[in-house]
Structure formats: structure tokens, C-alpha cells
Amino acid sequence: MSAVPVLRVSNLTKRFHGVTTLDQVYLDVHAGQIVALIGPSGCGKSTLLRCLTWLEQPDDGFIEVAGKPLGRELMPGGVVRRHSRRQIDALRPQVGIVFQQFHLWPHMTALENVVRPQTVVLGRSRDEATRRGAELLMRLGLADRMDRHPHALSGGQKQRVAIARALAMDPALMLFDEPTSALDPELVGEVLAVLRTLADIGMTMLVVTHEIGFAASLADRIAFMDRGRILEEGPARDILAAPKEPRLQSFLDLVRTDHRIVRTTANPTE
Amino acid sequence: MGFKLDYLLSILPRLISAAAVNLRLAVIIMLLALVLGTALTIVRSRKIAAVNACIAVVISFVRGTPLLIQIFIAYYVLPAVGLDLSPEVAGVSAIAFNSMVFVSESMRGGLATIDAGQIEASTALGLPPHAIWLKVVLPQLFRRIVPVLINEATIVVKGTALLSVITVVDVLRTSQQIASSSYRPFETMIGSALVFLVINLAISLSGRLAERRFAAARA
Amino acid sequence: MHFDPAILVDYWPLLLQGAWLTLQVSVAALLLGYAAGIAVALIALTPGWLPRLVAGFYVEILRNIPFIIILFVVYYGLPFWGIRLPATLVGTVALALFASAYYAEIVRAAILALPRGQFESARAIGMSPANAMWHVVAPQILRALVPPSTNMTLTMMKESAVLSSITVPELTYQSLVVQGNTFAPFEVFAAVASIYWLIAAAIAEASRRLERRVGAVQAEAVSRNRIADRYLSLVARRT
Numbered sequence: 250m251s252a253v254p255v256l257r258v259s260n261l262t263k264r265f266h267g268v269t270t271l272d273q274v275y276l277d278v279h280a281g282q283i284v285a286l287i288g289p290s291g292c293g294k295s296t297l298l299r300c301l302t303w304l305e306q307p308d309d310g311f312i313e314v315a316g317k318p319l320g321r322e323l324m325p326g327g328v329v330r331r332h333s334r335r336q337i338d339a340l341r342p343q344v345g346i347v348f349q350q351f352h353l354w355p356h357m358t359a360l361e362n363v364v365r366p367q368t369v370v371l372g373r374s375r376d377e378a379t380r381r382g383a384e385l386l387m388r389l390g391l392a393d394r395m396d397r398h399p400h401a402l403s404g405g406q407k408q409r410v411a412i413a414r415a416l417a418m419d420p421a422l423m424l425f426d427e428p429t430s431a432l433d434p435e436l437v438g439e440v441l442a443v444l445r446t447l448a449d450i451g452m453t454m455l456v457v458t459h460e461i462g463f464a465a466s467l468a469d470r471i472a473f474m475d476r477g478r479i480l481e482e483g484p485a486r487d488i489l490a491a492p493k494e495p496r497l498q499s500f501l502d503l504v505r506t507d508h509r510i511v512r513t514t515a516n517p518t519e
Numbered sequence: 520m521g522f523k524l525d526y527l528l529s530i531l532p533r534l535i536s537a538a539a540v541n542l543r544l545a546v547i548i549m550l551l552a553l554v555l556g557t558a559l560t561i562v563r564s565r566k567i568a569a570v571n572a573c574i575a576v577v578i579s580f581v582r583g584t585p586l587l588i589q590i591f592i593a594y595y596v597l598p599a600v601g602l603d604l605s606p607e608v609a610g611v612s613a614i615a616f617n618s619m620v621f622v623s624e625s626m627r628g629g630l631a632t633i634d635a636g637q638i639e640a641s642t643a644l645g646l647p648p649h650a651i652w653l654k655v656v657l658p659q660l661f662r663r664i665v666p667v668l669i670n671e672a673t674i675v676v677k678g679t680a681l682l683s684v685i686t687v688v689d690v691l692r693t694s695q696q697i698a699s700s701s702y703r704p705f706e707t708m709i710g711s712a713l714v715f716l717v718i719n720l721a722i723s724l725s726g727r728l729a730e731r732r733f734a735a736a737r738a
Numbered sequence: 739m740h741f742d743p744a745i746l747v748d749y750w751p752l753l754l755q756g757a758w759l760t761l762q763v764s765v766a767a768l769l770l771g772y773a774a775g776i777a778v779a780l781i782a783l784t785p786g787w788l789p790r791l792v793a794g795f796y797v798e799i800l801r802n803i804p805f806i807i808i809l810f811v812v813y814y815g816l817p818f819w820g821i822r823l824p825a826t827l828v829g830t831v832a833l834a835l836f837a838s839a840y841y842a843e844i845v846r847a848a849i850l851a852l853p854r855g856q857f858e859s860a861r862a863i864g865m866s867p868a869n870a871m872w873h874v875v876a877p878q879i880l881r882a883l884v885p886p887s888t889n890m891t892l893t894m895m896k897e898s899a900v901l902s903s904i905t906v907p908e909l910t911y912q913s914l915v916v917q918g919n920t921f922a923p924f925e926v927f928a929a930v931a932s933i934y935w936l937i938a939a940a941i942a943e944a945s946r947r948l949e950r951r952v953g954a955v956q957a958e959a960v961s962r963n964r965i966a967d968r969y970l971s972l973v974a975r976r977t
């Protein structure tokens with residue numbers, strides 16, 4: 250575990266029309282770790298991921314990726330300096346995100362989805378980008394699907410293309426928003442296998458999930474979020490075996506009786 | 520030479536009273552277009568092949584040629600065939616004819632959305648066709664095409680400005696007369712632009728309010 | 739009264755010249771107006787209330803004033819600001835200005851109809867807004883743009899008849915010249931109406947070909963929300 254975390258979030262706060270959605274979030278993710286972020290629906294998990302890619306601007310707090318500040322930074326003397334759009338865009342490839350609905354670009358083939366950002370954002374040559382894209386898709390088991398358009402791919406295949414698209418940018422960190430929720434339940438094992446391959450090559454990951462079983466078998470650490478706050482964070486075993494927070498306890502009870510939590514479930518503590 | 524706001528304000532009263540001409544003609548045109556458009560729609564609904572083929576040619580002509588040309592036809596051609604109309608009447612006929620076609624076309628679109636079951640039920644009850652049209656179809660149809668009719672009304676108001684070209688003394692022609700003696704054509708034109716802007720914004724706004732009323736009444 | 743097309747025999751060249759100018763002016767105004775329309779649409783979609791307000795004013799003002807008045811405002815306005823241009827150029831600029839408001843609404847609605855995630859995923863991976871628009875948004879909305887834009891272009895071509903009132907020698911102007919010489923309104927306007935109708939048919943055909951060329955967009959790309967559809971069909975209506 251190196252000294253500088255791959256992701257350091259401090260005091261991150263986000264309000265929508267005065268409603269606090271993220272409330273002073275602190276979170277560190279170290280190199281090679283897989284952190285699962287769990288919590289009831291509407292607690293702010295997706296919002297946190299969107300802030301980490303600066304798709305939402307947090308109202309307060311700081312984000313550091315591999316030691317580099319993203320979006321704004323604290324200067325000596327307590328002055329907060331906002332970054333320009335260019336500075337933010339330059340750091341964005343460092344944070345790969347795989348959206349719940351993948352958001353592949355339907356007018357491009359699978360391979361082109363992976364190649365285009367490399368040439369446009371990183372300025373790689375087409376040859377180099379194609380070589381890298383093909384290699385990634387091959388490793389993710391899509392060798393024979395590269396020339397297909399997204400509409401001709403299954404959900405699991407789309408997800409792997411989205412993963413390859415992000416990986417091709419050589420990110421320091423990968424974010425996943427509920428990687429199992431848009432797929433059939435049978436595919437959970439498959440997603441798990443894919444994420445494990447990423448772990449094998451040492452990728453650092455923050456994975457939002459509803460599936461406790463999935464979190465338990467994948468993550469090194471688990472963070473529990475409720476009402477915009479991270480209430481408890483620690484090694485996965487400890488969190489699942491001996492939760493300290495009463496809200497986490499009741500959340501786990503609920504999820505264990507249900508196994509698959511219904512997406513519309515209200516805050517279980519209420 | 521700067522922009523003279525006080526001059527612009529001084530001519531506004533004359534432009535506004537000229538706007539009464541545009542408004543009066545627009546109201547007449549809209550009424551004609553509604554009545555004739557409805558009649559045309561009913562005729563088309565009879566599905567007499569030869570008649571509908573002729574109507575299709577007329578529609579294609581109206582949609583494929585400029586309104587200004589249609590106005591010139593009413594102004595120059597109709598007298599030549601013995602119909603001597605005043606510029607106002609010629610202009611009103613041309614725009615009303617044009618608008619009639621668009622009203623009928625939007626009614627055709629609206630008809631497709633009316634529940635066929637109601638017509639069948641009314642027929643089964645033995646209602647005569649004119650009663651089905653008046654009591655069942657048209658009330659729903661009009662309610663459905665209110666937004667289109669509002670839009671059409673603003674188009675008709677804009678269309679009346681073209682009548683200045685055939686010597687009708689409307690807002691535009693009045694402002695041209697004013698400008699020819701004041702030598703301030705730019706401010707004068709801005710004045711007539713403002714007049715039209717206000718009229719049409721008022722129409723769209725009241726239309727939107729009416730629509731909300733309708734929506735609320737149905738809910 | 740009888741119909742005698744032979745009266746026009748000496749005047750065909752004049753009418754065809756007029757038709758050619760109508761076509762040229764329309765194409766120039768299409769290009770100019772579309773460029774301006776795209777710019778206005780992008781301004782309207784910029785975050786913040788001020789750009790949206792400015793773009794909204796632009797569109798509403800131009801859509802609620804008769805084109806003939808817009809034409810005269812430009813015609814007298816340019817010299818007022820010290821700019822002197824030939825009438826044909828003035829007319830083209832006014833026509834482009836008029837059409838740009840409607841094109842802006844078409845483009846804006848098409849962009850809004852695209853799922854947000856398309857633009858966001860491009861931004862999140864590090865593309866600039868311009869690159870995200872160019873590589874991800876533009877290719878997907880192209881097809882949806884064609885039908886309403888064609889409609890608007892037809893409307894604009896027909897409005898170009900109004901340029902006759904500032905002496906631009908386009909088709910309508912020439913028809914009035916011929917009418918003044920021949921006093922044969924029936925023949926003249928039958929001919930002119932047919933020419934306009936042919937130009938309209940040519941534009942519609944060009945649009946069909948264009949649609950076929952950009953038709954290769956994938957099924958997923960055209961999924962759009964209902965709000966946007968309302969805008970799309972609104973501008974596709976009448977202008």
C-alpha cells in the first residue's frame with residue numbers, strides 16, 4: 250500500500266436545490282484495492298461517482314486522483330483555486346467510469362467506441378489506438394464482436410465494451426455504478442469474473458452495488474453510505490461480520506432477508 | 520445619426536391604430552379558414568376519388584407556392600376572369616384559402632387520433648352523419664388542434680403584412696408612408712416590428728393559457 | 739378569356755433567370771442560416787440562465803415578426819449602421835436571419851432528444867465539449883434533423899418571394915416585370931407558380947437523397963424523449 254492513495258475524497262458536499270445529497274464525504278482508496286460502496290437507494294452513491302468525474306460540480310470539498318487535485322485545490326494560505334475546464338478534462342481519463350446503462354455510442358462499432366477516445370483525447374495514432382483497443386476487447390472475450398454495433402451486443406457484452414473503453418485510457422482508478430443491475434441475475438457471476446480479472450492486473454476500483462453477496466465476494470473494503478454520508482468504512486469481513494452502525498445493521502438485515510433489494514426500497518431505517 | 524427613441528415613441532400611436540386593420544383582417548381570415556377548412560375536411564372524408572384527387576392538386580399547389588404569389592393571383596388574375604375584388608377582399612381571400620388548406624391538413628392529422636369506437640357506437644345508435652360530425656367528431660377535433668390553430672393564427676397575422684404589397688393600408692404600409700416623410704425608415708420599421716411582436720406574443724401566450732385550461736378541464 | 743402560353747415566349751429567359759436567383763439565394767440563406775442556427779442552439783444549451791435567455795429572445799423575436807418586416811428592418815438597418823450592400827445580398831442576409839431562428843429550434847430539439855448519457859460519457863472520458871458534440875452528438879442527430887430542416891427550407895424558399903419588394907430580381911420580381919409587359923396575369927402566374935412548385939419538388943427530392951445517405955444511424959440513436967418530440971413536431975408544423 251503506497252503512501253499516496255489513488256483516490257482521496259475529503260469533505261465532499263453536494264446540494265441539489267438546497268437539499269444536501271452528499272454531506273461531507275471522506276473516502277480513501279489505495280492502489281490495487283477494490284472498495285464496494287453500499288447503501289440504500291437514493292443515499293447519493295451515483296451522485297458521488299458523478300462528482301468524482303466532475304459531471305456534477307461538488308459545492309464543497311476536494312478530490313485527489315493519484316495525488317493530483319481534480320476540479321479545485323487548496324492553495325497555501327487557505328485559498329481555494331478552481332481549475333479550468335481544460336485542466337479538468339486533462340485529468341478525466343485518469344478516472345474511468347462504467348455507467349449503469351453503459352452509454353456506449355451507438356453509431357460506432359465496439360472497436361471504434363474504444364479507439365475514438367484514445368485518438369481524440371490522448372492523441373494516439375489510429376494504429377496504436379486500434380492495437381490497444383483490439384487487445385483489450387480480446388482479453389475481455391470480445392474478439393469476434395469488435396465490428397458489431399452496440400445494438401447487436403448483449404447487455405454483458407456492452408458492459409465489457411464500456412469497460413474496455415475506459416481501460417484504454419490507462420486510468421488510475423475505475424468507477425462502476427451498479428455493474429450488476431442492468432443485467433440478468435444469471436450474469437452476476439460473469440461480471441464478478443470480469444472485475445476479478447481487472448483486480449488481477451492490479452486495477453484500483455470503486456464499485457457501487459446493491460448486492461451484498463457481490464460486494465462480499467469482490468471487495469477488499471466496504472463503505473456504507475446513508476443520507477449522503479459515509480457512516481462506516483473498513484475491511485469487508487469486519488463490516489459484514491460485525492457492523493457497528495445501527496443503520497448499517499438494519500440495512501444488512503433487510504438486504505439479507507431480501508437478498509436482492511428492490512430498487513424502489515425506501516430508506517430502511519425509516 | 521443616432522437611434523431616435525422619442526421619434527419611435529411618437530409614431531407608435533399611428534402604427535397601433537393601423538394594427539387594427541391587420542387584426543380585423545386576421546380575424547376574418549381565421550374565421551373563414553376555420554369554416555372552409557372544416558367543410559373541406561368533411562368533403563375529403565367522403566372519400567370520393569375524383570374529388571379528393573382534385574383537392575390533392577390544390578393542396579399541393581397551395582403548399583408548393585409562396586403566399587405572396589397566391590395573393591398576386593387573387594389580385595391580378597381574378598379580375599381578369601371577371602371577379603373584380605377590392606385589394607382587401609382579394610388579399611383576404613388569398614390568405615384565407617391558404618389557411619383553409621393548412622387547417623384541413625391539421626384536422627386530417629387530428630382525426631387519426633380520435634377513437635374509432637365512438638363513431639361506431641354513435642352509428643349503431645342511429646345518429647345521422649351530420650349529428651355525428653357536430654356532436655361527436657368536431658368538438659373533440661377542435662380541442663385537439665387548439666395548439667395548431669393558435670400557431671396558425673400567428674401565421675395569419677404575419678401574413679396580413681403582405682397585403683401592403685397590394686396597397687392595403689396596414690401597419691407596414693402606414694410605416695412606409697410615415698417613413699417617406701420623416702426620412703427615418705429604420706426606427707419606423709422597428710416600430711412596426713414591435714407592433715407585430717406584441718400581437719403575436721399575446722396570441723401565443725393566451726393560447727398557452729387556454730391550452731392549460733383545456734388540460735385542467737379534462738383532468 | 740383564353741389561356742395562351744405563347745404570350746410568354748419572349749419572357750422565358752427572364753423567368754428562368756429569376757428562378758435561378760431564387761434557388762441561389764435560398765441555398766446561400768440555407769447555409770448561412772444553418773450555421774447561425776447551430777450557433778444559437780449551442781448558446782441556448784450552454785449552462786446558466788443568461789445564454790438561454792439571450793438565445794430565447796433571438797428565436798422568439800424572429801419568429802413573431804413577419805418576414806417582410808424583418809427584411810425591411812435589415813434593409814434600412816444596414817445603411818443606418820453604415821453598411822451598404824447590394825439588394826440581393828441584403829435579402830439573403832435577412833432570409834438567413836429569419837431561417838436561423840427556426841433552424842436553431844430544430845437543432846436544439848434534436849440535441850435535447852438525445853439521451854444525456856451520450857454527451858456525458860464523452861465528457862467523462864475527457865473529450866472537450868466541442869469534441870463530444872462532433873464525435874458523439876452530431877453523427878447521431880443528423881438523421882433527425884433532415885425532415886424538419888427540409889420543411890423549414892421549403893418555407894424559407896417560398897418566403898424569398900418577398901425579396902421582390904426590395905427589388906431583388908428573383909422569380910417573383912421577374913413575374914411582376916413580365917406581368918407589367920404582357921398584361922397576361924393568368925399565363926404569367928400559372929408559369930411562375932409551376933416554377934416555384936418545381937423548385938419545391940427539387941428541394942424535397944434533394945432532402946430524400948440526403949436522408950438516405952445519413953440513414954445509417956443505428957436504432958438506439960433515435961430513441962428520444964417526448965418533450966423533445968413536441969418541439970420537433972412544433973417546428974415541423976408551419977412557420
Ligand SMILES: Nc1ncnc2c1ncn2[C@@H]1O[C@H](COP(=O)(O)OP(=O)(O)OP(=O)(O)O)[C@@H](O)[C@H]1O
Pocket residue numbers: 265266270289290291292293294295296297512
Ligand atoms: N440532478 C439532480 N437534481 C436534483 N436532485 C438530484 C439530482 N441527482 C440526484 N438527485 C437526488 O439526490 C439523491 C441521491 O441520488 P443518487 O442517484 O446519487 O442515489 P443512489 O444512491 O445512486 O440511489 P440508487 O441506489 O437508487 O441508484 C436522490 O434523492 C436524488 O433524487
Ligand SMILES: [Mg+2]
Pocket residue numbers: 294295296426
Ligand atoms: Mg444510483
